[in-house]
Amino acid sequence: MKGYMGKILFVDLTSRTHWERDLPDSMPGALIGGKGFGIKLLYDLLPPGTDPLDPANPLVFVSGPLTGTSAPSMRGCLVSKAPLNGMFDDSYFGGHFIQEVKYAGYDAIVVIGKAYSPVYLVISDDRVEFRDAAHLWGLDTYETCNSVKAGLGDAMFRVCCIGPAGENLVKFALVDFEPHRQAGRGGLGAVFGSKNLKAVAVRGDKGIEVAYPESFTEVVSQAHKELADSGDTQEFAKCSSVSLLPFSNEFGFLPVRNFQDGSTAQAESMNAAAHESRVWMRHWACAGCPIHCGKMGMIKRGPYAGAICDNVEYESVGLIGGNLAVNSVEAMAFINQTCDKLGLDTISTGGVVGFAIEAYERGLIDEASIGGLPLSFGDHKSILELIHQIAHREGLGDLLADGVVKAAEGLGNGTSGFACAIQGLETPAWGPRGSAGMGLAYITGDRGGCHQRGFPIGYETSGSWPKGEMADGWRLDGKGELVSWEQNLLAALYSLTICEFGRSGISYDTYRSMLAAATGLSLSEEEFLLVGERIWNLIRLFNLREGWTQDQAGVPQRFKEALPSGVMKGHAFSDEDIAALLEQYNAARGWDDSGRPTSRTLGRLRVDELMEPLFEGK
Amino acid sequence: MRLYVDASLCTECRLCQLACSFEKTGAFNPRHGLLRIDVRKSGLISEPIVCVQCENPLCVRACVVGAITKGDDGVVVIAPDKCVGCGRCAEACLHDVIVMQEKKARKCDLCNGSPKCVAACPTRALRIVEEVSQG
Structure with a gap:
């Protein structure tokens, strides 16, 4: 094909x-x-x-x-x-x-x-x-x-x-x-x-052919037009994803000091304009992408001057700038690049280091274990040192290198209450308080609590989704249907290996049209979503097989405490909320109370036909 | 006419190479496109390298069978039926933008006056300039 x-x-x-x-x-x-x-x-x-x-x-x-x-x-x-x-x-x-x-x-x-x-x-x-x-x-x-x-x-x-x-x-x-x-x-x-x-x-030297070259060219032009016409996409093109910072800060979704808060007065010093004026020099793009959300630049001032670096995208700004309170864009860019060079995920690193600093401030970490390092929020020097210790598994870094959940188990003393991970994955730069949909997406995410397996915040704050009105963020109604729908849609789109920023402009119809023109595989909207649902169910079967249980679908104590600031101030996530959301969600998916797909659901999705291995032996 | 490059606007997306390869070979692979991108200084710079339709085309002089000619419009063109695939032109090319594929040399012919690479460039890093005749 x-x-x-x-x-x-x-x-x-x-x-x-x-x-x-x-x-x-x-x-x-x-x-x-x-x-x-x-x-x-x-x-x-x-x-x-x-x-x-x-x-x-x-x-x-x-x-x-x-x-x-x-x-x-x-x-x-x-x-x-x-x-x-x-x-x-x-x-x-x-x-x-x-x-x-x-x-x-x-x-x-x-x-x-x-x-x-x-x-x-x-x-x-x-x-x-x-x-x-x-x-x-x-x-x-x-x-x-x-x-x-x-x-x-x-x-x-x-x-x-x-x-x-x-x-x-x-x-x-x-x-x-x-x-x-x-x-x-x-x-x-x-x-x-x-x-x-x-x-x-x-x-490789091989060329990729498409089934219908003329219509492919036409529909790709249409996709380019949709990207050019989309205000959201053009924001990413101009400012990268850090353009989302003012929104998250206003609502209280931004991680600040290990999620102790959801907004900061320092947001302006780390927004797109600050990066643009102090570091960025030109746009950079991935293969075949007109959006160029990437920015190449150079650190021009301060102790890290001279480093050629790319931009710090929103998640890393959130987890380094917000969660670790490193407000200088130069220090943020250097920490970001250090993580890339050492080979550390910036989201988890920001989560783990934020956790360590809070534990230290509360007197729960022995100073000797960090080599006398005076940890504090905003101190980029000690933060960089701790990051090196993690990458090389030295001192406290060895414990932190296993992730925040394991680190809290090791430290004890109630530290698990502020170990900000959901299903074992350190929480990204969108705190769930004030967004029941986001919370549900986190506790049902197929790879753990990830913001890219469903992002209901956008629908909740705008008040509508493709099937009609959507209840405010703190309300529970309709969230099971919303989250399961978006997870299915994204699973289908991720089977095309789309980028989220492309999705900000390209319509779902155009994605399907590009698929049809390239391959001849013509799927209706319903069939496309069904592929996504099939994938999502197969992954749930895999996770269950590997020992996942619905008990893991919880949140740490930190997210059960009221959010201190922002539009969503006062909101929290309770165990009752979680139970009610899971009930809605499992019903919407045709899964039983323990989150296991029923045989009827598997039959409807023809997942049972996928159980035979594709290849025998070598 | 010729291609003009403003490398400060290039994002390294390679849509130019993809458009060229699709136009000239019917399939997508950037290395089959008849221009290339030079990335330097730890990625700070990416510069499209294109055929500039040289005033004194070394490829024409390198060709032993007379398959390459510079037309009245200034465009340097390879006649595929005459090309024997020896690769001398590619060796001689000032900018390394002659591609050897399936024992034939291929080079930019400006797509009969409407280059696909220029149309595909999302940032205007590639443009067409009309030259005033010096004659």
């Missing part, structure tokens, strides 16, 4: 072998690509109950049928069982890497096993090499990428790699996709590290 390359590459690091399999004909129609292919491959290939850092946990790089074409704003997807919380993890990344995977001839690459000693993979069309990475081990992500590329002699090789954090199996280590994009959440960098896999370089 056009749009697809028709092959999956398997690489076994243990035996240093590789082989190809044809993409089964049933896959595009049933699961589209991206997230859908990712869960199916993970469900098939992971032996049930396998530890995420076991060699048998597969790493799956997946593309979508529009990836690598001129269809705007497509990303790649990295799927594995997450070291951080043991759940399904699909982490999306921009840049140019996944496009090369397709040009090399593959819809997906599956890496299993564990190399005897550190290696990196070089994939050039159908040639796969295992190269010694002893000289790369210990290098940061920028150094690794530059070193790998220099040795390959072709600048159009694209590289992904881990930094020291991944090597040291930090549970929220990321995978860096050069130059400035990351698969950040859930700790997939530690899966690389556990396999002794330092980097993957890929290039």
Whole structure:
């Protein structure tokens, strides 16, 4: 089928072998690509109950049928069982890497096993090499990428790699996709590290054909027009996602000092205008994307002057600027870049460090364990030192490297009350107080409490969603239907590997039209949503199989305390709210009271037909 | 006419290369596009490198079979039926924008006056300029 390359590459690091399999004909129609292919491959290939850092946990790089074409704003997807919380993890990344995977001839690459000693993979069309990475081990992500590329002699090789954090199996280590994009959440960098896999370089000479070239060109033009006409998209183009800061600060959704507050008087010093005037120099974009939300720049003043860096997007501004109270854009940009180089997810790092500072201030951390480091909110020097300790698992960093939930278990003394994670994933820069929908999205998120698996805040604050009116944020009614609908929609869109910023302008009809023109796969709106629902149910089955229970669908005490400021001041999340929301949600999904899909629901979605493994043996 | 580049506006999105590859090969792969992007200074700079239809085209002089000619309109064109795929032109090219594919040399011909790369560029980093004749 056009749009697809028709092959999956398997690489076994243990035996240093590789082989190809044809993409089964049933896959595009049933699961589209991206997230859908990712869960199916993970469900098939992971032996049930396998530890995420076991060699048998597969790493799956997946593309979508529009990836690598001129269809705007497509990303790649990295799927594995997450070291951080043991759940399904699909982490999306921009840049140019996944496009090369397709040009090399593959819809997906599956890496299993564990190399005897550190290696990196070089994939050039159908040639796969295992190269010694002893000289790369210990290098940061920028150094690794530059070193790998220099040795390959072709600048159009694209590289992904881990930094020291991944090597040291930090549970929220990321995978860096050069130059400035990351698969950040859930700790997939530690899966690389556990396999002794330092980097993957890929290039390809194959072209991607589409089924109907003329109509494809037309509908891609339509997508570009929708992006150009969208005020929201143009804000991202001009100011990146940090344009969202004034809104979150006004409502009280911004994490401030480990979520002790939801807004700050310092917001103006860290908004888009501050970054634009002090750091940014030009726009930067991922492959095939006209939005250019990225900004390249240089730190010009202060102790970090001279560093060439990219922009700090909203989540990192929230978790570094707000949650750690580092208000200087220069320090924020430098901490952001340090995390990228060490290979640490900025969201989890901001959560974990904020937790540590609060615990220290409350006298719950022994000073000796942090080497006499005087931790305090806003002190970027001690924060940077602690971040290095985490990446290298030194001192207190070793405990923090397992994530905030485990760190609180280790520290005891009631610290779990302010360990801000939901389903084991450190909470992103949208506090759930005052948004019942967001809270529900967090406690039902397929990879944990993530803002990208449903973002009801927008519908709640505007008062409407595509099916009519939407109740205010603090009210519970209608939220089960809203969240399950958006999760299904996003699962379908993520099977195309879309970017959220593209979605801010491109209509769902246009996405479906691009899919149809590229592949010939013509899905009605209803069928498209059904694919998303099928994927969401298959992931729930996977998570249940791996030990997830609905008991994990709770929030820490911090979010049960009244929000101190902002429009949503006074709101909190209670256990009664959670119980009522889960009841609504499970009913809307056709799941039983414990969150398990009923056989009727699985039959309606034809998930039962997906239970047979795609491939027998090698 | 010729292409004009303002690299300060380039975002490295490669929509130009994708549009070119689709126009010229019917499929998408940026390295099959007939222009390239040079990334320098730790990614601070990305510069599209295009065929400038040289006044003294070294590719024309390098070609041993006379397959490359500069027309009255100034555009330097390769005749595919005459090209023997020796690659001398690509070696001689000042800007490394001649692509060897399936044993034929290919280069920018400005798409008969309406270059697809220019149409695809979302930031006007690529533009067309009309040159005043010096003759």
